[in-house]
Amino acid sequence: MSGKNFLEKLLEGVEVDWRPLGTLGELVRGNGLQKKDFTETGVPAIHYGQIYTHYGLSTTETKSFVSPELAKQLRKVDKGDVVITNTSENLEDVGKALVYLGERQAVTGGHATVLKPGKNLLGKYFAYFTQTDAFSGEKRKHSKGTKVIDVSATDMAKISIPIPCPDNPKKSLEIQAEIVRILDSFAELTAELTAELTARKKQYNYYRDQLLSFEEGEVEWKALGEVIYSLKTGLNPRKNFQLNTPDAKGYYVTVREIQNGRVTFLEKTDRVNEQALKLINGRSNLDAGDVLFSGTGTVGRTAVVEHKPESWNIKEGVYVIKPKQEEIFPRFLAHLLNSREIVKEYGKKIVGNPVVSLPMGDLRNLKIPVPPLNKQARIVAFLDKFDALTNSITEGLPREIELRQKQYEYYRDLLLSFPKPETASAASA
Numbered sequence: 327m328s329g330k331n332f333l334e335k336l337l338e339g340v341e342v343d344w345r346p347l348g349t350l351g352e353l354v355r356g357n358g359l360q361k362k363d364f365t366e367t368g369v370p371a372i373h374y375g376q377i378y379t380h381y382g383l384s385t386t387e388t389k390s391f392v393s394p395e396l397a398k399q400l401r402k403v404d405k406g407d408v409v410i411t412n413t414s415e416n417l418e419d420v421g422k423a424l425v426y427l428g429e430r431q432a433v434t435g436g437h438a439t440v441l442k443p444g445k446n447l448l449g450k451y452f453a454y455f456t457q458t459d460a461f462s463g464e465k466r467k468h469s470k471g472t473k474v475i476d477v478s479a480t481d482m483a484k485i486s487i488p489i490p491c492p493d494n495p496k497k498s499l500e501i502q503a504e505i506v507r508i509l510d511s512f513a514e515l516t517a518e519l520t521a522e523l524t525a526r527k528k529q530y531n532y533y534r535d536q537l538l539s540f541e542e543g544e545v546e547w548k549a550l551g552e553v554i555y556s557l558k559t560g561l562n563p564r565k566n567f568q569l570n571t572p573d574a575k576g577y578y579v580t581v582r583e584i585q586n587g588r589v590t591f592l593e594k595t596d597r598v599n600e601q602a603l604k605l606i607n608g609r610s611n612l613d614a615g616d617v618l619f620s621g622t623g624t625v626g627r628t629a630v631v632e633h634k635p636e637s638w639n640i641k642e643g644v645y646v647i648k649p650k651q652e653e654i655f656p657r658f659l660a661h662l663l664n665s666r667e668i669v670k671e672y673g674k675k676i677v678g679n680p681v682v683s684l685p686m687g688d689l690r691n692l693k694i695p696v697p698p699l700n701k702q703a704r705i706v707a708f709l710d711k712f713d714a715l716t717n718s719i720t721e722g723l724p725r726e727i728e729l730r731q732k733q734y735e736y737y738r739d740l741l742l743s744f745p746k747p748e749t750a751s752a753a754s755a
Contacts, residue, residue: 336504340491342744347452348483351443355412355479356401359435360679364390369397370432374411375680377424377438379624383453383513384425388432400433401440408449410456413437413476415623415681416582418594420477421465423453437680439479445495447487451502454509455487458742473562474681488744505741512734516727523716523723530709530716531666537705538665538695545697551690553659555648559621559686560610560640567602576603577638581620584627587660587713589618589638598639606639610646615656617647619663622683625676626669628660645686658702661709662694 370388380389403409409424426432434440443449455461468481491497563569569578574597583589614634620627622643649656662668675688
């Protein structure tokens with residue numbers, strides 16, 4: 327059955343109307359709430375940053391809590407409500423939606439909007455729609471800012487959402503629920519695979535932390551700045567260059583492209599032209615053997631540059647560490663910067679809100695263990711083998727999850743690709 331027939335069969339000829347989100351429910355902008363406000367127990371709380379770093383599409387429990395006294399001052403989130411992010415350092419994370427399905431009332435704070443769906447909208451249906459290209463294109467029109475991107479609650483309310491059978495709320499919710507059921511089934515198919523991969527990663531983290539934990543006097547501890555030639559960063563567009571120009575063929579690497587210890591180019595990766603690449607490299611001086619470290623936003627992602635970059639370079643906020651390889655191997659340093667104790671140490675120096683960063687000076691002064699090169703080599707050999715089993719994108723569990731994700735995205739786009747009025751009119755003309 328073709329995609330068109332599949333959707334027609336589901337809709338059974340009912341009308342689909344695109345309506346502004348603000349007419350489909352109440353949108354309430356959050357207020358207050360910082361990470362320092364979190365408590366071990368208390369009232370469930372959802373921080374906007376956790377929506378794109380911790381949660382999936384929905385949750386019945388919150389990662390964090392706040393005191394009952396503070397909760398009285400914050401926006402309330404009831405079962406079935408959707409919490410939407412308004413702010414991030416990239417457009418992809420703005421507008422991410424989390425459906426709260428917990429029995430206890432929760433709260434949220436600033437940089438988030440609470441959507442309380444009306445009689446014509448199912449919260450989870452809307453959350454799935456926020457993952458489509460149609461929604462992405464709309465939020466791009468309303469986004470403001472460059473380094474920190476914001477889509478206000480007022481502008482979010484203007485984004486149109488497709489509502490099947492809009493004049494019959496019961497029928498509309500039935501169709502939305504069926505679309506949600508189908509998409510949920512794909513999520514369930516990957517749940518066991520993802521759980522297995524998570525367990526394997528925990529096992530890897532355990533061995534990494536064990537191998538990179540040294541007793542007093544066992545190794546020499548030095549400041550990072552003592553075992554590197556330089557610590558630099560990339561360049562932001564601003565007045566320097568433009569992204570995605572017609573002649574842009576090179577890749578502009580941000581934190582998003584640093585994945586599983588490698589630089590991974592994505593469909594959404596921005597492009598830069600040759601002139602911009604040279605301009606950026608005048609500051610970063612990227613070369614093979616360098617270690618990349620994300621110093622802003624999601625702090626702490628690492629990757630080793632395997633070959634001298636010719637077709638890509640990095641944004642400001644991604645740091646370039648040039649190790650003295652006669653003292654410390656690049657891959658040993660990359661593993662070390664992800665170990666529990668070292669992350670704990672540099673985590674004390676992270677500053678900023680809403681966008682956090684680790685100042686380059688504090689990273690340079692970070693104390694790290696430097697064992698002999700032969701011991702570094704043995705540790706790296708073990709961890710690289712384990713890492714390959716865990717993170718390979720071409721075989722094993724990660725590959726299977728990737729295929730399932732593509733299958734899910736296909737059906738998501740199929741089920742949520744409704745023609746807009748002007749598209750339908752143009753087709754019939």
